[in-house]
Amino acid sequence: MIVAVINIETRAIGRTPDPSQGEVLAPVSEDDVRQALRGVSDPDLKQDIVSLGFVKKVQVTPERILVDVERTVPSATVEALLRARCEAALGALGVAAIEINVGFQVPPVTIPGKTPVPGVARLIAVASGKGGVGKSTVAVNLALALSQSGARVGLLDCDLYGPSVPALFGIQERAHADGQKRLIPLSEYGIEVMSMGFLMDRLAALSWRGPMLHKMLSQFLFGTRWRELDYLLLDLPPGTGDVQLSLTQIAPLAGAVLVTTPQKVALRDVVKGLEMFKSAGTPVLGVIENMSYHLCPCCGERTAVFGEGGAQRLADKYEMPLLGQIPFSRKVPSVLGSGEPLMVRDVSEESAGDLTDRAAADAFRAVARATAAAISQARPGWAAAGPDAMEV
Numbered sequence: 001m002i003v004a005v006i007n008i009e010t011r012a013i014g015r016t017p018d019p020s021q022g023e024v025l026a027p028v029s030e031d032d033v034r035q036a037l038r039g040v041s042d043p044d045l046k047q048d049i050v051s052l053g054f055v056k057k058v059q060v061t062p063e064r065i066l067v068d069v070e071r072t073v074p075s076a077t078v079e080a081l082l083r084a085r086c087e088a089a090l091g092a093l094g095v096a097a098i099e100i101n102v103g104f105q106v107p108p109v110t111i112p113g114k115t116p117v118p119g120v121a122r123l124i125a126v127a128s129g130k131g132g133v134g135k136s137t138v139a140v141n142l143a144l145a146l147s148q149s150g151a152r153v154g155l156l157d158c159d160l161y162g163p164s165v166p167a168l169f170g171i172q173e174r175a176h177a178d179g180q181k182r183l184i185p186l187s188e189y190g191i192e193v194m195s196m197g198f199l200m201d202r203l204a205a206l207s208w209r210g211p212m213l214h215k216m217l218s219q220f221l222f223g224t225r226w227r228e229l230d231y232l233l234l235d236l237p238p239g240t241g242d243v244q245l246s247l248t249q250i251a252p253l254a255g256a257v258l259v260t261t262p263q264k265v266a267l268r269d270v271v272k273g274l275e276m277f278k279s280a281g282t283p284v285l286g287v288i289e290n291m292s293y294h295l296c297p298c299c300g301e302r303t304a305v306f307g308e309g310g311a312q313r314l315a316d317k318y319e320m321p322l323l324g325q326i327p328f329s330r331k332v333p334s335v336l337g338s339g340e341p342l343m344v345r346d347v348s349e350e351s352a353g354d355l356t357d358r359a360a361a362d363a364f365r366a367v368a369r370a371t372a373a374a375i376s377q378a379r380p381g382w383a384a385a386g387p388d389a390m391e392v
């Protein structure tokens with residue numbers, strides 16, 4: 001009994017027991033390990049990893065503790081940090097070797113009344129109230145940033161009348177169908193991409209009415225051979241027209257992000273998008289403010305060209321997160337059409353990338369992290385079908 005008391009004290013102060021003083025560590029149990037890991041907070045979700053259900057396996061022998069941690073958000077960016085936090089928490093247990101494996105699995109979401117998209121775990125709509133706010137640019141770079149964080153990502157260009165994703169990726173090829181008449185997405189920089197631009201002549205004008213648009217969107221979503229994607233991003237046309245309404249009806253959206261600039265006119269139209277998603281039961285993950293500010297490449301001085309704080313005020317008013325602020329970047333527009341989005345370019349100082357490009361790339365990475373965290377906790381279907389609607 002006395003030994004046990006000494007042991008508890010020994011663990012609590014985190015030092016190696018001294019056998020000459022009669023200190024012997026009692027065998028560490030799985031419960032001890034889980035208890036210690038309750039003190040480890042997930043860097044993105046800000047909750048302890050045990051309550052989040054991320055601790056999947058604990059194995060304890062007198063010489064070694066093995067822990068498998070499986071997150072629901074891509075882990076590449078936080079793997080080392082989380083491993084270090086776990087090691088620090090378990091170090092006090094006094095076992096010689098500690099092995100922590102960190103991985104992730106994005107669990108698929110099923111929304112009652114909506115057909116799942118084969119091969120896709122979570123669909124995220126990228127929408128804007130106004131045209132020209134940089135929605136497609138954000139969608140492409142967000143897809144790349146998510147992919148760089150370890151996720152398998154696809155991008156569906158839902159702008160049937162004016163597809164811009166092929167130009168942003170620099171894809172000239174046409175898409176083909178397989179033996180079962182399913183469209184095969186094109187692949188660029190590790191992203192699976194499908195767009196109307198891969199099926200028709202770039203210059204051909206399309207004039208379809210609602211039912212035809214609906215049919216084409218269904219074909220793109222359910223008739224494309226997506227290959228085990230964690231996230232499929234849908235780049236919506238601006239506004240709240242036929243395509244957006246069709247998509248909110250048929251696509252099992254796990255969430256939506258709204259892209260805006262800081263200008264009043266753009267912000268005002270974001271609210272319409274917000275209402276549209278709300279009435280469809282699609283959680284709005286947050287707002288992304290693009291062209292937020294300009295950084296002087298020489299001195300780093302920040303200028304709010306279109307005004308300051310607009311998206312933050314909107315986010316506060318409608319109780320949604322501001323997922324990030326993306327500054328003007330010289331490399332974003334200059335590469336339009338050349339097929340090299342900012343997130344695949346080397347913008348390091350050594351390669352003569354300037355401050356504005358590095359700031360934009362950092363902002364896209366931060367937006368991707370915030371979006372992945374938000375989608376992992378989103379509860380689609382609540383507004384439409386009540387809190388029990390979602391099955392994960």
Ligand SMILES: Nc1ncnc2c1ncn2[C@@H]1O[C@H](COP(=O)(O)OP(=O)(O)OP(=O)(O)O)[C@@H](O)[C@H]1O
Binds near residue numbers: 164326330332
């Ligand atoms: N952060 C940025 N810095 C500099 N230029 C940008 C930035 N974001 C977007 N742009 C430029 O703004 C223009 C509009 O961008 P984009 O085509 O992505 O907008 P959009 O909202 O998708 O437009 P639409 O929906 O009307 O097609 C493009 O020339 C693009 O290069």
